Amino acid sequence: MSTDNKTFTELCTGHVLNALSKSEEERFQQLLADASKEQLAVFQDLKAVSAEMATLAPAEKPSLAVKEKIMKMATDVSKQKRKAPVHQMSWYRMAVAASFIFIFTSLGLLFYSQSLQDDMLSQSRKIADQQVTIEVLETEVQRKNELLTILEARDVDLVMMDGMAEMSPNGYGKVVWDKQGGRALLQVAGIPTVPTDKDYQLWFIVNGQPISAGVFAVDDPQRDNFFKIEQLQSDADEGAFAITMEPKGGMPQPTGDMYLLGNM
Amino acid sequence: MARIQARDASALSELYDNYNRLLFGLILSILKKREEAEDTLQEVFTQIWEKAEQFDLERGTVYTWIVSLTRNKSIDRLRSKVYKEQKKQSTSLDNEDVFYPLYSDETDPLEQTILTDRAKIVRDALDKISDKQRKVLQVAYFNGMTQSEISEEYDIPLGTVKTRMRDGMMKLRELLAKDIEL
Numbered sequence: 001m002s003t004d005n006k007t008f009t010e011l012c013t014g015h016v017l018n019a020l021s022k023s024e025e026e027r028f029q030q031l032l033a034d035a036s037k038e039q040l041a042v043f044q045d046l047k048a049v050s051a052e053m054a055t056l057a058p059a060e061k062p063s064l065a066v067k068e069k070i071m072k073m074a075t076d077v078s079k080q081k082r083k084a085p086v087h088q089m090s091w092y093r094m095a096v097a098a099s100f101i102f103i104f105t106s107l108g109l110l111f112y113s114q115s116l117q118d119d120m121l122s123q124s125r126k127i128a129d130q131q132v133t134i135e136v137l138e139t140e141v142q143r144k145n146e147l148l149t150i151l152e153a154r155d156v157d158l159v160m161m162d163g164m165a166e167m168s169p170n171g172y173g174k175v176v177w178d179k180q181g182g183r184a185l186l187q188v189a190g191i192p193t194v195p196t197d198k199d200y201q202l203w204f205i206v207n208g209q210p211i212s213a214g215v216f217a218v219d220d221p222q223r224d225n226f227f228k229i230e231q232l233q234s235d236a237d238e239g240a241f242a243i244t245m246e247p248k249g250g251m252p253q254p255t256g257d258m259y260l261l262g263n264m
Numbered sequence: 265m266a267r268i269q270a271r272d273a274s275a276l277s278e279l280y281d282n283y284n285r286l287l288f289g290l291i292l293s294i295l296k297k298r299e300e301a302e303d304t305l306q307e308v309f310t311q312i313w314e315k316a317e318q319f320d321l322e323r324g325t326v327y328t329w330i331v332s333l334t335r336n337k338s339i340d341r342l343r344s345k346v347y348k349e350q351k352k353q354s355t356s357l358d359n360e361d362v363f364y365p366l367y368s369d370e371t372d373p374l375e376q377t378i379l380t381d382r383a384k385i386v387r388d389a390l391d392k393i394s395d396k397q398r399k400v401l402q403v404a405y406f407n408g409m410t411q412s413e414i415s416e417e418y419d420i421p422l423g424t425v426k427t428r429m430r431d432g433m434m435k436l437r438e439l440l441a442k443d444i445e446l
Contacts, residue, residue, distance in 0.1 A: 006430075009430055009434060010426050010427075010429075010430045013426075013429050013430045013433040013434075014411055014426065014429065016332075016433070017401070017404040017405055017429065017433075018335060018336065018339045018404075018408065018410075019404040019409065019410045019411045019414070019429065020410065020411065021410060021411070021412055024411075042437075044323070044324060045437045045441070046433055046434075046437060047324055047328055047332060048324065048325070048328050048440075049433060049436050049437050049440055050331075050332070050335075050405070050433075051324075051325075051327060051328040051331035051332060052382060052385075052386050052440060053386060053401075053405050054286060054287075054290045054331045054334070054335070055286065055380075055382045055383035055386055056383050056386055056387060056390075057286065057289035057290040057292075057293050057406070058289045058293070059285035059286055059288075059289045060285060060288045060289040060292050060301075061284075061285055061288070062284055062285075062288040062301070062302050062305055063302060065302075066284070066288075066302050066305055066306055067277075067280055067284070069306050070276070070280060070306055070309045070310065070313075071273060071276070071277060073306075073309075073310050073313065074273045074276050074313050075273060077313060077314060
């Protein structure tokens with residue numbers, strides 16, 4: 001046996017019996033790393049011989065609790081292994097997963113934010129529209145109240161107007177005149193819609209002289225249109241009311257076609 | 265072992281049933297304390313379950329791997345700080361108690377038939393090496409003592425301990441070659 005083999009065998013023997021010092025164990029590991037095929041065979045054989053010596057140990061029975069603990073451990077470890085993909089994710093996989101979660105969460109929040117903004121804008125528009133409607137209705141109520149005030153007057157003259165055969169055969173008009181208050185209520189229906197550059201003008205004709213009582217426009221000939229005439233001062237007991245179509249803003253004297261006419 | 269590597273707990277149970285008495289006896293002969301021995305046995309099977317994939321058949325049999333693992337665990341615990349603080353059992357190489365495990369007849373032949381046959385082969389082989397070689401091997405194997413500790417404890421030159429140990433093991437290798445799977 002060569003010196004090398006003798007050293008290897010000596011250390012190998014000590015190794016398989018766990019009898020080497022720390023430095024000797026390190027030395028053996030170095031030799032083992034460069035061991036020849038024959039030396040490796042000796043190593044395997046000596047490990048087997050060492051293991052066979054265990055058969056000489058007196059068989060002793062451990063308590064039943066040992067096996068119970070071991071089997072519980074095996075079951076617990078198996079359960080943990082099944083959950084392994086979650087627990088054993090490497091840092092870069094976790095980072096990628098976190099990035100995707102962050103991106104999807106951000107996109108979700110962005111879309112949600114955009115949707116919320118659109119919703120708020122829509123709601124704002126709806127509120128604005130409703131405010132306009134409220135204002136229109138309030139104006140209408142106010143106007144109706146004013147008209148009602150005229151109707152409430154105890155002494156009023158009622159003048160009915162008929163449509164002219166050529167311009168408005170189905171035309172209808174009514175003037176409720178509060179002479180004392182110097183104001184009147186005009187109700188018209190069945191006359192054409194006024195072009196944008198024109199207005200209807202109400203005339204009070206007394207002694208053959210037309211007096212302008214105001215201008216108005218009609219945008220829906222199918223329904224009754226009510227107008228308040230602010231200033232209509234006259235003591236005349238006879239006369240007539242007429243409605244002509246005039247240039248926008250009205251004229252000092254009638255120039256256009258007559259649509260309605262009625263005598264007091 | 266393949267079933268254990270495939271996480272079959274019933275295979276671990278069978279392995280335990282086959283080897284627990286042998287391994288527990290080996291651990292107890294080294295540690296001398298039942299409670300410590302049971303803890304170590306549990307550690308051994310825990311490691312078998314958790315490190316099963318490390319077993320390589322080309323580097324030895326399952327039996328060799330398990331016994332090697334058991335001895336390593338037992339001796340690690342024996343040499344731990346707690347154990348070192350305890351007064352070492354004073355004994356002599358002439359005291360037959362040291363060799364109790366080798367000559368015990370307490371193994372149950374019904375339970376350990378195969379192992380008993382193998383034990384007889386090993387015992388016969390040990391009878392064929394010199395007393396001095398056999399005693400050094402016994403102390404190292406069942407008392408978990410290092411060569412230096414044996415030298416110091418029994419007042420034998422370290423070189424002599426190493427030589428006896430090497431020659432004894434090589435002789436056993438030769439004697440057992442035809443009887444066991446080496």
